[in-house]
Amino acid sequence: MHRRARQVLLVSAVAVVTAAGFAWIGAATPADAAPVSLQSVVPVPVSAQPAAGVTYTLPAAATIQTPTGSPAATAVGSYLADLLRPSTGYALPVTTTSGTPTSGIALLLSGADPSVGSEGYQLDVTAALVTVRAQTPAGLFHGVQTLRQLLPAAVEARTVQPGPWELAGGRIVDYPRYGYRGAMLDVSRHFFGVDVVKRYLDEISQYKINTLHLHLSDDQGWRIVVDAWPRLATVGGSTQVGGGAGGYYTKAQYTDLVAYAAARHITIVPEIDMPGHTNAALASYAELNCNNTAPPLYTGTSVGFSSLCVGKEITYTFVQQVLAELAALTPGPYLHIGGDEANSTSDADYRTFMNRIQPFVGNAGKTVMGWHQLGQADHTPGRIAQYWGTTTSDADLSAAVSKGAKVVMSPANKAYLDMKYTNQTPLGLSWAGLIEVQTAYNWDPATLLTNVPASAILGVEAPMWSETLTKLADIEFMAFPRLPALAELAWSPQSARNWDAFKTRLGAQGPRWTAQGINFYRSPQVPWATPPATGR
Numbered sequence: 001m002h003r004r005a006r007q008v009l010l011v012s013a014v015a016v017v018t019a020a021g022f023a024w025i026g027a028a029t030p031a032d033a034a035p036v037s038l039q040s041v042v043p044v045p046v047s048a049q050p051a052a053g054v055t056y057t058l059p060a061a062a063t064i065q066t067p068t069g070s071p072a073a074t075a076v077g078s079y080l081a082d083l084l085r086p087s088t089g090y091a092l093p094v095t096t097t098s099g100t101p102t103s104g105i106a107l108l109l110s111g112a113d114p115s116v117g118s119e120g121y122q123l124d125v126t127a128a129l130v131t132v133r134a135q136t137p138a139g140l141f142h143g144v145q146t147l148r149q150l151l152p153a154a155v156e157a158r159t160v161q162p163g164p165w166e167l168a169g170g171r172i173v174d175y176p177r178y179g180y181r182g183a184m185l186d187v188s189r190h191f192f193g194v195d196v197v198k199r200y201l202d203e204i205s206q207y208k209i210n211t212l213h214l215h216l217s218d219d220q221g222w223r224i225v226v227d228a229w230p231r232l233a234t235v236g237g238s239t240q241v242g243g244g245a246g247g248y249y250t251k252a253q254y255t256d257l258v259a260y261a262a263a264r265h266i267t268i269v270p271e272i273d274m275p276g277h278t279n280a281a282l283a284s285y286a287e288l289n290c291n292n293t294a295p296p297l298y299t300g301t302s303v304g305f306s307s308l309c310v311g312k313e314i315t316y317t318f319v320q321q322v323l324a325e326l327a328a329l330t331p332g333p334y335l336h337i338g339g340d341e342a343n344s345t346s347d348a349d350y351r352t353f354m355n356r357i358q359p360f361v362g363n364a365g366k367t368v369m370g371w372h373q374l375g376q377a378d379h380t381p382g383r384i385a386q387y388w389g390t391t392t393s394d395a396d397l398s399a400a401v402s403k404g405a406k407v408v409m410s411p412a413n414k415a416y417l418d419m420k421y422t423n424q425t426p427l428g429l430s431w432a433g434l435i436e437v438q439t440a441y442n443w444d445p446a447t448l449l450t451n452v453p454a455s456a457i458l459g460v461e462a463p464m465w466s467e468t469l470t471k472l473a474d475i476e477f478m479a480f481p482r483l484p485a486l487a488e489l490a491w492s493p494q495s496a497r498n499w500d501a502f503k504t505r506l507g508a509q510g511p512r513w514t515a516q517g518i519n520f521y522r523s524p525q526v527p528w529a530t531p532p533a534t535g536r
Contacts, residue, residue: 054169120175180459188218273338304343327364375400
């Protein structure tokens with residue numbers, strides 16, 4: 001970020017009263033201050049060309065215009081209006097147009113640079129008009145997230161702020177490095193309700209994340225209703241780590257989450273972990289156990305002790321029915337079948353089980369996704385192996401890739417958001433190491449692994465396991481600021497990434513998170529934009 005722009009962020013703030021007392025949020029810049037720099041965006045764009053001396057000021061009478069005949073583009077316009085109305089106090093009507101607007105904000109599905117592809121966008125700011133052009137509504141949505149970051153931080157407030165609302169002039173042309181840019185939320189160790197998941201979807205969508213992987217089953221809890229096996233939810237979902245009440249999603253609630261995510265151009269990937277991590281299912285139905293005896297519900301955190309009974313035919317009836325019901329609720333292309341830490345299943349039984357169940361996914365119209373141990377089993381078309389190891393080579397992953405699998409990168413010592421930042425971090429675990437922000441940022445998904453070509457990498461996912469996390473504030477503290485760092489790995493070109501520049505851009509996000517009420521870790525590695533010691 002330009003020095004001048006950063007100074008603006010440092011000094012432009014107002015105090016607001018919160019439930020906890022006074023808090024500072026970034027306020028609209030005064031009229032003589034420079035707007036946010038085009039180079040300040042997270043993730044960093046492919047190309048940003050400032051127009052010297054040009055500033056757009058959002059007028060009170062502005063409209064948001066979308067192309068006639070595209071309800072999806074209109075929905076993006078409505079999303080933008082909902083973001084801007086509370087802080088600006090402006091009406092911001094959303095209208096449709098068949099022409100090229102000359103004022104206000106235009107979101108158009110024509111005229112973008114051809115390089116933007118299916119998810120990129122072109123953002124042009126002139127003195128009279130802000131235009132986002134894309135080839136798809138998803139591209140418009142990502143462009144809106146960039147537009148949002150170019151406005152003063154106080155735009156994130158939910159009460160009227162003083163303005164003016166200015167954007168620096170210029171052009172951004174931007175598109176993602178990887179098509180899969182994911183976050184994962186473990187709702188099994190501790191259950192998080194619909195409102196928490198929606199809030200997380202809102203937060204991650206700001207950084208152009210396009211996938212949320214929900215870990216819906218584990219030893220400690222089963223979190224989705226399955227009509228053919230109702231005790232999975234009512235019994236298996238009745239507890240969590242530490243013995244709390246647990247919970248589960250009804251089919252209507254899950255469908256609501258899928259739709260909410262889709263409105264933010266995020267695909268839900270549901271996971272049912274098998275054949276290990278299955279104690280909640282085993283406790284719900286005795287017949288799924290080889291000895292026909294249901295074990296007690298489990299509220300600890302150890303792993304690797306449970307297994308479905310590979311030799312019983314009812315196991316496969318169970319898996320097929322569960323996957324079929326989940327597939328019917330899930331419009332996205334993937335069903336995640338887990339496959340990790342099956343320590344109580346022999347290698348031969350593991351292969352037998354996985355080879356038997358993978359076709360169920362295809363039969364349900366979906367593509368198999370699983371943890372990288374899936375490489376032990378036969379390949380199925382389009383299969384995706386998710387790498388969670390801590391080493392730079394892995395035999396199971398290499399086997400999967402050699403058979404044709406694509407890879408989603410989630411190395412636990414780089415991308416696991418539940419690892420502690422430092423030894424003093426009150427939440428999280430440390431078995432994969434400590435992950436400060438620089439550690440999360442400073443690696444290249446294309447070159448981390450030997451024996452895995454760059455062409456096999458589909459993208460990056462940041463998992464959040466919840467052994468120690470019980471509420472939204474815990475999730476936020478572990479995700480921010482590392483989630484935006486990993487989002488930049490997944491979106492931005494490797495050549496544009498630089499830690500020293502990133503940490504400054506990241507620090508400028510702090511006032512936005514404060515205005516949004518996000519609980520974040522103020523890493524000492526980051527020069528956080530802060531208000532002055534005294535303010536007005």
